[in-house]
Amino acid sequence: xxxxxxxxxxxxxxxxxxxxxxxxxxxxxxxxxxxxxxxxxxxxxxxxxxxxxxxxxxxxxxxxxxxxxxxxxxxxxxxxxxxxxxxxxxxxxxxxxxxxxxxxxxxxxxxxxxxxxxxxxxxxxxxxxxxxxxxxxxxxxxxxxxxxxxxxxxxxxxxxxxxxxxxxxxxxxxxxxxxxxxxxxxxxxxxxxxxxxxxxxxxxxxxxxxxxxxxxxxxxxxxxxxxxxxxxxxxxxxxxxxxxxxxxxxxxxxxxxxxxxxxxxxxxxxxxxxxxxxxxxxxxxxxxxxxxxxxxxxxxxxxxxxxxxxxxxxxxxxxxxxxxxxxxxxxxxxxxxxxxxxxxxxxxxxxxxxxxxxxxxxxxxxxxxxxxxxxxxxxxxxxxxxxxxxxxxxxxxxxxxxxxxxxxxxxxxxxxxxxxxxxxxxxxxxxxxxxxxxxxxxxxxxxxxxxxxxxxxxxxxxxxxxxxxxxxxxxxxxxxxxxxxxxxxxxxxxxxxxxxxxxxxxxxxxxxxxxxxxxxxxxxxxxxxxxxxxxxxxxxxxxxxxxxxxxxxxxxxxxxxxxxxxxxxxxxxxxxxxxxxxxxxxxxxxxxxxxxxxxxxxxxxxxxxxxxxxxxxxxxxxxxxxxxxxxxxxxxxxxxxxxxxxxxxxxxxxxxxxxxxxxxxxxxxxxxxxxxxxxxxxxxxxxxxxxxx
Amino acid sequence: xxxxxxxxxxxxxxxxxxxxxxxxxxxxxxxxxxxxxxxxxxxxxxxxxxxxxxxxxxxxxxxxxxxxxxxxxxxxxxxxxxxxxxxxxxxxxxxxxxxxxxxxxxxxxxxxxxxxxxxxxxxxxxxxxxxxxxxxxxxxxxxxxxxxxxxxxxxxxxxxxxxxxxxxxxxxxxxxxxxxxxxxxxxxxxxxxxxx
Numbered sequence: 001x002x003x004x005x006x007x008x009x010x011x012x013x014x015x016x017x018x019x020x021x022x023x024x025x026x027x028x029x030x031x032x033x034x035x036x037x038x039x040x041x042x043x044x045x046x047x048x049x050x051x052x053x054x055x056x057x058x059x060x061x062x063x064x065x066x067x068x069x070x071x072x073x074x075x076x077x078x079x080x081x082x083x084x085x086x087x088x089x090x091x092x093x094x095x096x097x098x099x100x101x102x103x104x105x106x107x108x109x110x111x112x113x114x115x116x117x118x119x120x121x122x123x124x125x126x127x128x129x130x131x132x133x134x135x136x137x138x139x140x141x142x143x144x145x146x147x148x149x150x151x152x153x154x155x156x157x158x159x160x161x162x163x164x165x166x167x168x169x170x171x172x173x174x175x176x177x178x179x180x181x182x183x184x185x186x187x188x189x190x191x192x193x194x195x196x197x198x199x200x201x202x203x204x205x206x207x208x209x210x211x212x213x214x215x216x217x218x219x220x221x222x223x224x225x226x227x228x229x230x231x232x233x234x235x236x237x238x239x240x241x242x243x244x245x246x247x248x249x250x251x252x253x254x255x256x257x258x259x260x261x262x263x264x265x266x267x268x269x270x271x272x273x274x275x276x277x278x279x280x281x282x283x284x285x286x287x288x289x290x291x292x293x294x295x296x297x298x299x300x301x302x303x304x305x306x307x308x309x310x311x312x313x314x315x316x317x318x319x320x321x322x323x324x325x326x327x328x329x330x331x332x333x334x335x336x337x338x339x340x341x342x343x344x345x346x347x348x349x350x351x352x353x354x355x356x357x358x359x360x361x362x363x364x365x366x367x368x369x370x371x372x373x374x375x376x377x378x379x380x381x382x383x384x385x386x387x388x389x390x391x392x393x394x395x396x397x398x399x400x401x402x403x404x405x406x407x408x409x410x411x412x413x414x415x416x417x418x419x420x421x422x423x424x425x426x427x428x429x430x431x432x433x434x435x436x437x438x439x440x441x442x443x444x445x446x447x448x449x450x451x452x453x454x455x456x457x458x459x460x461x462x463x464x465x466x467x468x469x470x471x472x473x474x475x476x477x478x479x480x481x482x483x484x485x486x487x488x489x490x491x492x493x494x495x496x497x498x499x500x501x502x503x504x505x506x507x508x509x510x511x512x513x514x515x516x517x518x519x520x521x522x523x524x525x526x527x528x529x530x531x532x533x534x535x536x537x538x539x540x541x542x543x544x545x546x547x548x549x550x551x552x553x554x555x556x557x558x559x560x561x562x563x564x565x566x567x568x569x570x571x572x573x574x575x576x577x578x579x580x581x582x583x584x585x586x587x588x589x590x591x592x593x594x595x596x597x598x599x600x601x602x603x604x605x606x607x608x609x610x611x612x613x614x615x616x617x618x619x620x621x622x623x624x625x626x627x628x629x630x631x632x633x634x635x636x637x638x639x640x641x642x643x644x645x646x647x648x649x650x651x652x653x654x655x656x657x658x659x660x661x662x663x664x665x666x667x668x669x670x671x672x673x674x675x676x677x678x679x680x681x682x683x684x685x686x687x688x689x690x691x692x693x
Numbered sequence: 694x695x696x697x698x699x700x701x702x703x704x705x706x707x708x709x710x711x712x713x714x715x716x717x718x719x720x721x722x723x724x725x726x727x728x729x730x731x732x733x734x735x736x737x738x739x740x741x742x743x744x745x746x747x748x749x750x751x752x753x754x755x756x757x758x759x760x761x762x763x764x765x766x767x768x769x770x771x772x773x774x775x776x777x778x779x780x781x782x783x784x785x786x787x788x789x790x791x792x793x794x795x796x797x798x799x800x801x802x803x804x805x806x807x808x809x810x811x812x813x814x815x816x817x818x819x820x821x822x823x824x825x826x827x828x829x830x831x832x833x834x835x836x837x838x839x840x841x842x843x844x845x846x847x848x849x850x851x852x853x854x855x856x857x858x859x860x861x862x863x864x865x866x867x868x869x870x871x872x873x874x875x876x877x878x879x880x881x882x883x884x885x886x887x888x889x
Binding site for chain 2: 157167189194195196220221222241243244245246248252253254255256257258259260261274275276277278279290291292294295326327328330331332333344345346348349350351362363364365366368374377378394395396397398399400401411415429431432433437438439440441442446447448449456571573574
């Protein structure tokens with residue numbers, strides 16, 4: 001409502017000016033009233049009782065009305081002087097011009113103009129009330145907001161989640177849970193034009209709401225997407241089908257959408273509720289319908305673990321992640337022409353690779369969309385890759401194996417983070433006909449294989465125990481996730497050593513000096529040497545049961561001093577190339593900047609190249625796979641500085657760029673990661689190494 | 694890993710190179726992405742295409758390896774033998790289960806056991822079991838194998854689907870929804886919601 005202010009003429013007399021001003025202020029305050037419309041007017045008449053006093057004006061309350069309807073302006077005026085006759089005049093002072101009918105009456109009207117949807121227009125009108133005396137009038141204004149009529153469409157979006165049976169013996173379709181689809185992009189689309197009318201994001205209980213035009217044929221569309229890019233924290237996760245439109249580039253494969261049916265928004269008198277559920281497609285015995293729940297289940301697992309990261313860094317910016325899930329993603333390893341053929345879904349297993357996450361989905365074979373620890377395990381690789389640093393070689397790995405320490409650390413950390421992120425230590429993997437089989441593991445307690453710095457189970461136990469507050473055995477304290485997060489996103493990123501349990505623990509101990517006893521007890525419990533631990537594992541004594549070529553973890557290389565080192569495939573029965581003792585590490589300090597020549601010669605070559613053999617001439621020559629082939633890679637702070645990876649038989653000679661500072665070097669027998677090398681190739685390859693200026 | 698190719702290996706390598714060239718690398722996981730240089734590790738240095746997938750970070754599996762060798766050329770109606778080779782780092786019996794999801798495409802012979810227990814003589818050695826199936830149609834057919842082993846953690850399993858290509862008919866991959874396009878031409882796969 002517009003305010004009315006009576007202007008009072010104040011006179012001076014024997015009262016002091018300051019007192020007079022105070023009285024005036026009190027009088028003005030008492031007479032004024034609040035409102036959005038301003039008022040004004042001229043002051044008329046004198047200050048004594050026989051002078052004319054101005055009228056009051058009231059333009060009425062502000063209004064919010066629909067377009068193309070008659071709008072009534074209801075004004076009024078009063079005059080304190082008996083005998084004065086009041087006149088009225090309405091004038092438009094702002095907004096799209098309209099014609100005012102009866103503009104000299106207290107009650108006028110006009111036709112509301114046509115406005116754009118969701119762009120309301122404010123028209124301002126002034127009412128002038130005059131008592132007929134010269135200069136004696138008062139004004140008041142009123143705002144009329146014109147809207148296009150709308151209807152509110154709101155509701156909940158959710159998905160069906162199939163939990164595992166007890167002990168992870170398959171999925172339990174009898175106990176399907178309904179969970180909200182959180183933070184997903186929701187669109188409302190004009191079915192006639194295909195245009196997106198409006199876009200919003202569901203909240204953390206899956207609610208959404210739109211205001212849209214009346215009489216619109218529309219449908220709702222929920223994108224399998226977490227998208228927040230305008231401010232920190234930010235994220236961009238999309239779930240796509242890698243086997244659909246598979247002639248197009250991977251990142252242009254179709255994004256999953258959950259669509260409602262088309263509905264009429266009506267005349268605006270009734271709000272509309274539309275609750276949508278992404279269902280499993282399960283009919284009681286098999287998947288017979290679209291498996292709409294799967295992409296949203298995956299999206300929600302990822303959101304859950306992102307929240308854990310956000311508790312440590314509320315402004316975290318998550319680099320874009322593309323998730324690929326398909327009902328055709330199977331455990332087929334391919335036959336050479338289909339090796340990890342992403343377009344056909346023959347991906348072998350769920351995996352992460354460079355901001356892309358691939359998940360199994362073939363029914364009756366192996367589906368991972370409801371195996372939340374597997375999804376979060378793979379997401380943890382994304383975390384390590386993007387927030388921390390991963391030096392892992394990747395590749396197949398089995399629980400309990402003796403792995404390259406970089407692989408053991410990456411995999412152990414990922415499984416630990418799955419338990420931490422889901423606040424559930426029971427890792428579960430279901431598979432089989434009707435998804436009726438499965439196996440489980442307790443991340444906190446279980447162990448298998450030879451414990452130590454090379455066993456991913458030891459690593460996952462240790463990291464989980466550093467986090468959890470459940471006391472058992474040596475695990476009688478907790479550092480919380482923050483301590484682990486700080487090291488993983490800080491010192492671990494720039495460690496001059498390879499990323500391993502040694503680099504994590506060394507820095508954890510530095511940053512948490514009062515927790516040495518607790519950390520040491522956990523290390524000992526997992527057969528890792530605690531005393532004097534450093535980022536290189538220099539004091540480690542666990543050589544995996546006196547296995548050859550395991551210790552020392554790093555060999556200090558001296559320029560000009562030849563030495564011997566052996567690569568050993570004793571723990572690799574599949575030419576995977578990621579097992580303990582296959583890759584041997586060197587530390588090299590270059591005190592004065594210089595280029596170096598590194599020569600690695602096999603001490604006892606198992607074979608000699610035939611006359612005229614040229615490994616570069618024909619990639620199909622079987623002889624390529626027969627001879628020893630040492631490789632050299634030089635790293636500094638996790639970055640590859642130079643590689644010597646020629647195919648020359650029995651030796652590698654490389655000249656580095658100019659080096660200065662500390663480097664770590666990876667020496668490996670390439671035949672140990674060559675599928676086609678013969679079984680007769682020796683388990684151990686020993687090399688003479690020289691480094692010269 | 695370690696599939697045993699019945700086709701000549703060099704030919705396969707050549708085909709892989711050729712196919713990749715044709716596809717402009719569409720199925721390379723690095724497609725459209727800024728690839729961290731440090732990922733180009735030694736394992737990619739020689740036979741890049743064959744080794745590349747190994748650098749992916751995979752979900753953990755049971756301590757079991759499964760390899761296979763298809764004996765002969767798959768033909769409709771003709772029994773086809775597949776040598777399934779299993780090994781484990783654990784010296785425990787392995788329970789092998791064989792399944793066919795689409796029984797209209799592939800059948801077991803009457804004598805074929807669908808579940809069998811293998812005892813590994815040596816934890817490093819492969820045990821070989823021969824499975825015989827009969828293709829019922831052309832196309833890409835699958836024999837599903839699971840190997841289960843008791844460990845200190847309880848039962849763990851390794852799952853593998855063995856593809857059997859009968860003839861040259863390429864599979865038509867089923868869709869989980871309807872392909873459509875968005876306002877700006879974006880490829881979408883539409884799935885119907887249950888509404889209330």
